[in-house]
Amino acid sequence: MSELANTQHVHISSRHRLLELNLKEVWRYRDLIVLFTKRNFVVSYKQTILGPAWIFLTPLFSSIVQAFVFGGIAGIKTDGVPQLLFYLCGNAVWNFFSTCLTGNAGTFTENAYVFGKVYFPRLTTPISNVLTNVVRFGIQMILVMLFLVYFLAAGAVSPNWIAWLMIPVELLHLGLLGMGCGIIVSSLTTKYRDLTVLVGFGVSLWMYLTPVVYPMSTLNVDWMRTILMLNPVTMPVEVMRYAVLGVGTIHLGYYALSWAVTLLVALLGVMIFNKVERTFMDTV
Amino acid sequence: MDNREIAIQLSGVKKRYKLGQIGGGTLTADLQSWWARVRGKEDPNIPLFTDQRLVGKTFMALNGIDLTVYKGEALGIIGRNGAGKSTMLKLLCRVTAPTEGEIDIYGRIASMLEVGTGFNGEMTGRENVYLNGAILGMTKEEIDSKMEDIIEFSEVRDFIDTPVKRYSSGMFVKLAFSVAAHLDSEIMIMDEVLAVGDMAFQKKCLDKMRDAAKKEGRTVLYVSHNMNTIRRLCDRCVVLDKGKLIYDGDVEEAIELYMREESAGNGWVEGQTEFRYTDAPPRSPWAIGGARINRLKLLDKDLALYETGEPIRFALRVEGKKDFADLRLRIEVLYGGDTPVGAVPSMSLGAFRAGQSKDITVDFDASGLTTGKYRVDLVLFEQDEIGTSYDQELLLPAFRMEVKGTEDITWNAKSWGHFRFPDAAITIHEGTALWNE
Numbered sequence: 001m002s003e004l005a006n007t008q009h010v011h012i013s014s015r016h017r018l019l020e021l022n023l024k025e026v027w028r029y030r031d032l033i034v035l036f037t038k039r040n041f042v043v044s045y046k047q048t049i050l051g052p053a054w055i056f057l058t059p060l061f062s063s064i065v066q067a068f069v070f071g072g073i074a075g076i077k078t079d080g081v082p083q084l085l086f087y088l089c090g091n092a093v094w095n096f097f098s099t100c101l102t103g104n105a106g107t108f109t110e111n112a113y114v115f116g117k118v119y120f121p122r123l124t125t126p127i128s129n130v131l132t133n134v135v136r137f138g139i140q141m142i143l144v145m146l147f148l149v150y151f152l153a154a155g156a157v158s159p160n161w162i163a164w165l166m167i168p169v170e171l172l173h174l175g176l177l178g179m180g181c182g183i184i185v186s187s188l189t190t191k192y193r194d195l196t197v198l199v200g201f202g203v204s205l206w207m208y209l210t211p212v213v214y215p216m217s218t219l220n221v222d223w224m225r226t227i228l229m230l231n232p233v234t235m236p237v238e239v240m241r242y243a244v245l246g247v248g249t250i251h252l253g254y255y256a257l258s259w260a261v262t263l264l265v266a267l268l269g270v271m272i273f274n275k276v277e278r279t280f281m282d283t284v
Numbered sequence: 285m286d287n288r289e290i291a292i293q294l295s296g297v298k299k300r301y302k303l304g305q306i307g308g309g310t311l312t313a314d315l316q317s318w319w320a321r322v323r324g325k326e327d328p329n330i331p332l333f334t335d336q337r338l339v340g341k342t343f344m345a346l347n348g349i350d351l352t353v354y355k356g357e358a359l360g361i362i363g364r365n366g367a368g369k370s371t372m373l374k375l376l377c378r379v380t381a382p383t384e385g386e387i388d389i390y391g392r393i394a395s396m397l398e399v400g401t402g403f404n405g406e407m408t409g410r411e412n413v414y415l416n417g418a419i420l421g422m423t424k425e426e427i428d429s430k431m432e433d434i435i436e437f438s439e440v441r442d443f444i445d446t447p448v449k450r451y452s453s454g455m456f457v458k459l460a461f462s463v464a465a466h467l468d469s470e471i472m473i474m475d476e477v478l479a480v481g482d483m484a485f486q487k488k489c490l491d492k493m494r495d496a497a498k499k500e501g502r503t504v505l506y507v508s509h510n511m512n513t514i515r516r517l518c519d520r521c522v523v524l525d526k527g528k529l530i531y532d533g534d535v536e537e538a539i540e541l542y543m544r545e546e547s548a549g550n551g552w553v554e555g556q557t558e559f560r561y562t563d564a565p566p567r568s569p570w571a572i573g574g575a576r577i578n579r580l581k582l583l584d585k586d587l588a589l590y591e592t593g594e595p596i597r598f599a600l601r602v603e604g605k606k607d608f609a610d611l612r613l614r615i616e617v618l619y620g621g622d623t624p625v626g627a628v629p630s631m632s633l634g635a636f637r638a639g640q641s642k643d644i645t646v647d648f649d650a651s652g653l654t655t656g657k658y659r660v661d662l663v664l665f666e667q668d669e670i671g672t673s674y675d676q677e678l679l680l681p682a683f684r685m686e687v688k689g690t691e692d693i694t695w696n697a698k699s700w701g702h703f704r705f706p707d708a709a710i711t712i713h714e715g716t717a718l719w720n721e
Contacts, residue, residue, distance in 0.1 A: 008391060009390050010378070010387075010388070011389075012375070012382065012387040012388075014383055014384045031418050032418035032419060034424075042407055043404055114419070116379055117379065117395075118379070118402070118420065119377050119379055119395065278380065279381050281379055282301060
């Protein structure tokens with residue numbers, strides 16, 4: 001190791017290039033990303049009786065309530081899919097995206113203490129947050145699978161098995177988008193705290209503009225559909241649902257647009273993040 | 285000198301901070317201020333009763349630092365609070381970036397601005413070693429291979445699988461330090477982390493640091509206010525003052541310069557023999573204040589310079605602010621400003637009525653003091669039946685003095701301390717059976 005370290009040369013300058021993404025350095029700290037991910041898990045469920053079972057319970061309860069309110073009271077159709085399964089699947093996907101966003105929105109302010117004492121590539125924190133959410137999503141999918149098996153036996157759903165290959169792709173898609181938005185917010189909150197208030201509120205509004213508690217097919221007014229399709233989260237949600245439940249409205253043009261927005265947001269996020277990380281300790 | 289390998293090089297490094305509040309704190313407040321400026325009105329977000337000239341002004345924490353540190357050097361960094369020491373370390377640790385200038389670092393840095401960074405109370409000692417090690421830049425295999433050494437060094441083996449929130453603060457710090465100390469880095473940066481743990485552990489840490497520099501050829505940068513550890517650890521020392529390097533070189537000379545700077549800050553003049561004390565330092569705010577020493581004068585002296593063996597005589601004016609049955613005086617002597625040498629623990633000044641002043645002369649036999657600069661603290665106190673003292677007045681220091689030695693032998697202060705006991709009586713026995721054999 002020491003031979004390797006001997007050659008290591010760090011140059012710190014007052015000037016900063018915007019496109020310096022430091023991804024190589026992040027890769028060198030990959031063990032740290034794994035450990036952060038592990039820590040996020042260990043810490044959330046220590047000294048709780050139910051432990052990781054909470055990952056199951058919260059989406060299950062919210063799906064039951066949604067089935068009651070939106071399916072029962074409002075009478076929204078769910079494309080012929082059993083309501084509980086429809087909401088469970090939608091929640092798993094939406095929760096993944098929203099926690100990627102909200103979990104990273106406080107990266108700088110919440111970790112100011114650690115960041116102020118020691119250097120490591122700051123990007124490791126948001127990346128490990130996303131990985132934590134990937135694992136959570138996986139656990140939630142187990143729950144979805146249990147119901148899926150039950151409803152399959154009853155002949156109520158017909159999943160599109162080949163499209164399951166798209167699930168990891170869509171996780172990357174939503175992960176990048178959520179993290180991108182999150183770190184942009186976190187970079188801006190080092191100076192202005194207003195955004196922290198806005199984030200929780202904004203994300204819950206965003207959910208209603210995404211087909212989570214209703215399918216895309218219920219919309220038959222054109223301009224409404226267009227607005228929803230412009231929302232970059234819509235397509236990934238529909239693709240996921242198409243794979244798992246076999247229903248969904250997929251439009252290739254909007255799908256490509258969603259990826260374009262995602263990549264732009266992610267790149268912009270990392271650029272702002274890297275710029276802010278250099279001196280945020282002075283303003284946080 | 286020049287063919288040595290460079291470990292760290294700073295050239296023209298400046299760091300600017302904004303004084304006062306940065307922004308309004310919220311976006312609305314900033315917009316409010318901006319709107320007020322546009323209309324030519326008064327800014328509603330300027331805090332009242334503060335020096336408005338400072339708002340928006342900048343402050344140079346570091347003002348053009350050029351410094352080259354070579355491989356294997358143990359460099360001490362000293363300076364008063366606010367001199368820029370911590371800012372410099374922060375820049376080197378890449379916690380924040382410089383406003384101007386360039387820094388080149390050759391090798392991996394282990395920063396110990398504070399040990400235990402990233403420790404999580406819910407996780408066990410072992411889990412935290414992994415996490416903290418990774419934060420400091422170690423890979424998992426590296427930590428695996430060092431785990432045994434780290435646990436051994438930390439002295440907390442029995443508790444390594446217990447969550448660290450159950451640790452005592454001492455155990456916590458020991459474990460944290462062990463992780464940092466075992467990092468395979470070429471450069472170690474430390475900011476007074478050794479002020480923790482028990483004495484034995486502190487010594488162990490210092491030895492580890494010294495080995496790192498001397499035997500393993502690592503570079504050590506050490507910031508401290510404790511001159512003794514600087515003396516023990518470093519072989520080169522720089523003094524920072526107001527963001528600039530004012531000295532670079534020999535450790536003892538640097539410490540002396542720093543001490544002089546520090547006392548100048550307190551309005552103390554070298555060699556001064558007469559003092560009137562105000563409420564500002566050296567009078568400590570922690571004293572109860574029931575009695576005061578208003579004046580002090582070193583008798584028969586033009587300069588506070590004594591020869592070994594010369595008695596120290598001084599006059600005091602002591603005022604009782606309330607009644608005392610028995611007010612007592614203590615003299616404490618410290619070497620170089622921070623190393624206690626000894627004390628005259630308790631001398632009676634008799635009874636005091638409220639408002640009464642007494643003039644007192646003190647003959648202090650300090651003939652054991654060896655060459656060096658000393659600080660003398662005076663304490664007025666009252667003692668209860670079980671021996672607890674209640675400090676009424678604390679002068680830290682009351683005065684400073686220098687002792688010129690007339691020793692017949694080179695005084696080895698590092699091992700012998702600063703106090704010479706009177707020669708012991710030696711009797712040489714010839715031919716007598718001293719051991720009853």
